[in-house]
Amino acid sequence: MVSEAVIWSIFLLPLGSFVFAALVVRPFFNRFSIVSGFVTIAALGTALGFSIMTLRSVILGHHLEFEPFEWLVVGDATIEMGLLMDPLTALMLVVVTGVSLLVQIYSLGYMKGDPSFSRYYAYMSLFTAAMLGLVLSSNIIQLYMFWELVGVSSYLLIGFWHERPAAAAAAKKAFIITRIGDVGFLIAILYLFTQADTFAVAGLNAFNIPDIWQAAQPEAAAGAIIGGAALTWLALGIFVGAAGKSGQFPLHTWLPDAMEGPTPVSALIHAATMVAAGVFLVARFFPIFEQSVDAMTVVALVGAFTAVFAASMGLVMNDIKRVMAYSTVSQLGYMMAALGLGLYAPAIFHLVTHAAFKALLFLGAGSVNHATGTFDMRYMGGLRKHMPVTYVLVLIAGLALVGIIPLAGFWSKDEILLGAWNGDGIVDTWVSRVTFFSLIAGVVATAFYTIRMIILTFHGEFRGGIEKELEDKSKADPAAEASHGGIHLHESPFVMVLPMAVLGVAAVFIGYLANPQWVDEFGIPQHWITGFLADGLAESLGAVGHHETLEFSWSMAAVSTAAALSGIGLAAVLYLRRKGQGTDPLERIKPVHTMLSEKYYMDTLYENVIVRKGFYRVFAGTLDWIERNLVDGTVDLIGWFFRNIGTVIGKMQTGQVQTYATGIAFGTLAIILALLLAN
Amino acid sequence: MNCVLGADNILNDTVLYRVIYEAVGHVLPCGVSYVVAGLAMMLILANGVLLGAGLFSWVERRLIGRFHNRIGPNRWGPFGMLQPLADLVKLLTKEDLTPRGADRIVFAIVPVAMVAPVILMMAVVPFAKDTALVNLNVGILYILAVTSITSIAIFMAGWSSDNRYAMFGASRGVAVLISYEVPVVMSLLGVVILAGSMSLDDVVSAQAVPFFLVQPLAFFVFLAGTSAELNRTPFDVAEAESEIIAGYHIEYSGVKFALIQAAEFGAVLTASAVMVTLFLGGWSGPFASYLGWAWFLLKIGVLAFVFSWVRATFPRLRIDQLLAFAWKFLLPLSIINLFATALEVYFLRDAAGTLDTTDLWIMAGINFGVAFACLLIFGTLIKEKVRPAGPVTGAILSPGEAD
Amino acid sequence: MSFEAFLIVAAIMFCIGLYGALARRNVLAVLMSIELMFNGVNITLVAMAKYLAPAGLQNDISTVLTGQVFAVFIITVAAAEIALGLGIVFAMYRTNETVDLSEATQLRH
């Protein structure tokens, strides 16, 4: 049984290292900025230890409920601050602290020599603290606070090299687009605010997450406090927030641009934590979503569409990090789709495995960048010989992403596919069918772009790296790449390889060991993780729910493996034989390629149509017309009237404050006299 | 006739007062004896402070003599102990001048207004158990409030003298006083949090561990702030002889000058007494409880010695350095101290909200670390931030830019 | 020393302050007069706290302090007022070279 203090300190330790790095090291001891790295790593290591203790405690079934602090009392509504500890939280804690720790260690090598080293670690600590606070929140207001804090710190991290215009623009874009999603979340919270009285009648607190769950349950003792259309809209509001953070269609455009941040940042926030926050949010309010078929349908379809849509754009990208970014969006689509189909445990399971192998892929990209100085795959190639360890690790992670048996991704993805095929009963059958086929298509695309990426990067001949790229781009901005310029074709330093190796081990084993399919292995019971999560969900609702674990199906494994292999084979045929720097084979189908590499013109749509035409021209133009003609006309009229009146009354205005004060006092006296006389 | 103070009377707590009241009550009606006893207490207090001031003036002159490798006053009386008396006689026999153009009434009030707060402050200080003239439940605030009267007196002196140097001195003095008031008040909040009360009696009894150990930072801030408020070297810009002759009391002579001097020396003693009460455990000490007086006086002596020591050792600061010291150094320190104390109390207190001796020792340990770190950090900072030279802040504060 | 006596003293102070605020030329004199008015109000509030039965007395005895709480607020507001007021006086002195309210009539135009 862990104490409350231990759980709080999981959150407070990174916060403390943030304070230390930001307020002590950076202003006073910037020469020893490496200290902030060590302090952050120490704090996170301890936090990871505590997280594992907490997870163990939750596994052992300890009853971890803590009395929340009273934070604010606004009228009848009491807003509290507290800890919500269930299997989902415990698992997320380990994932967040674990990946964060490894990324921070990696950053020691990657960020070495950066003038803003302390600032980097301060932001990273702040981000990790915010994410942990988000995971631990028991109150929706508290959760929202950390949600926004995650947004802010990701803004800071994406724009870390703020002297680059592209980074600043990407940070702004990420911030604004996630904010659009947050409006939905905020509206959901405001709706709860209006319902505070109704909740209070039933003895519930409208902001406490467990109380919100209870309120949505039709068979709960209090009866469904929120239900029907209101429930659907509440769920959709939350989902819009989640979609913003998790980059679901149509709010996905910020995520690929966010790759302007340092690569470890991408590994941390765009693979394992921040983008997973959206999935986490939907999972956190899963008991609400469950009660609304419409909301579930929307979640499933948006997720399924995002999975294919993003994967298709990943096919043609030349920037290695962008490929991974679209891959991330696509995988998040899988998770969302799974949640929409009611596959709560498989979705979180996929989140965990994805965190491991996607973080590894990003770190691998960073490592490659460290060697070649560029992110453009057209200038890489042949790195297999120079960086064997990175190659092996990226290959493992890539195959895990594709879903090759027995790597991690296979097991979690298969659960989702199997669940989608079986259907769950919450959504209509056609929805689960559509989802299933989209996801299968996604598997093919995933396999294709992953193998394409690996081949372009590691096979063939080396194509010149950053120097060649700068040569090719006549207008290249040397300052932009100066921070990581230069080519050093050799393996990355040990501090960078070690975290990658750890993640590699996780990417191999975590899928099967966390969820043994047939028998208990090494003391881990069969279907452990899905059972664990499903039990947690059921328990939190007082054993309401219907989440049985899925039995492994060989036929489904065969189908998904066949799909993956077809993608791999296609990529291998197209790219493995290619010599030199010739055109990409996909460019032969010109219109499709153009459309994909222009990202379906989504950015153009947003920028030119919605913002320029829609917002500036139509909306602002209308307002402008109203302003000029109606408002100004009225104002002119009023002004004309009072100008003429004013010449009369103006005589009374002396400009001396005391005259006016006399008037005020005279009024007061009149009121007092009136009251006296009235009595 | 037998007079007894009611339990709700504000003076009921004071042993000395009750004794006088009951003794006089045997002879006179109770109402009269109430007033008589009060007057008697006032007499004791006022004379005690003024006599102490006289004595301290001799002590300090001797001490500073020794610090300067001189002998100091040594002619009249044993070791020159009667020197204050000689000074007094000399000042009393001098002509009492009032400059032409002065505001006579205000000019005459000033010496009284200077001495009054010094004596008033002593009214709430407990010399021993239950001996404060009034055990106010807002004692600490009272002391701060009374201190602020001094600044008015300084202003009155500066303005009524009709002398530009006096005005410079007064403006500087008041600027210093209001600047240092802020960190001093903030530093006392830590003590209030620990004691859970503003009554000086409660503060003394709360000091199972003397608060200068528990609150080293507050003690330092209070010591520095008080030295500045007392207008003593190194903070004596208000009466810096070499710059503005004698500051706000330039035009005073004779008995008025004597009173102002008495107020300045008395203020050191009163400030020491307050500090002893707040930080050094007041009258508490080992051995018999009736030794409280002795402990109290001993501690006052130690602190007064520290004040003299500081005066003899440090050179005078410039006015801009002085104000920077208050706002950029002492104020952050006192805020840090306040936060640290509040957090520590929050975490260490038990369910009933009280702290035991172990908690205080723990806090002492933590706070010494905090104090050391803060002094180090802010010391480094202020060294970089305070510019070595440059014009003084404005015409009002410096004769150099007077028009 | 009855309740009414306090009220009357407070009323006198308030009215003197009002007279000063209306009839003095110097901004600082006006500010001082306003302080007098504040003090009159404060006396009233504290006297009411001492003598009168507040509305919620039966439920919560601490409501007898309500008057004092308001006096605290007034003192705080007075501090804020004087800080801003003096800031305005300095700004005015800087632009007009005078603190005479009779000459501060720019608002008229």
Place this chain on the structure above:
Amino acid sequence: MLFQDIVFWILAVMAIVGALGVVLVPNLFRAALLLIVVFVSVAGMFILLSAEFLAVVQILIYVGAIAILIIFAIMLTRDVQHGNLPNRMQIPAAVFAALLLTALVAVAVDTKWEFLPADQQDRAELIQVNALTTLTGEVLDDAGVSPEDQTEVQESGLADLLISDYVLPFEAVSVLLLAALIGALVLVRPNPGTGRG
């Protein structure tokens, strides 16, 4: 309570004479000093009204801060000696103030005030004393407060009221103070154009 009556009348006379001085004395500096006299007398009245905390705060803030600031301002502007002149509105203002005074006194005398019931008076007094120092059980026993009422008295102080019932105005006032602080700083900032301070 003869003694307190005497004190009250002394204070009242001091306050009123001082107040008259503030508005009538032509010398601004003396007017400010008289203002301090008024503040101190009001503080004395607060003590008579068993509001010791307010009395001390009155001196601390009004005498220690506000009066000093006003004197500073008087020193920094011109015309100290004869600065407190009346304007043209002297007579209307006087008439007006007199009228208002009559009305206020009429209200004060006329109204049927609902006084604190006698049985609550002791407890109310204790609470007012309790405003700052938490009274110990011992003291309350001496004052004859029954044990079940003791917690109620102990938990009712000025500070408790400020951060419970009046927390919103309390926060608003804090923000107001901050805003005033910033506003004052902005107002007195040297004007870069003229270079004057």
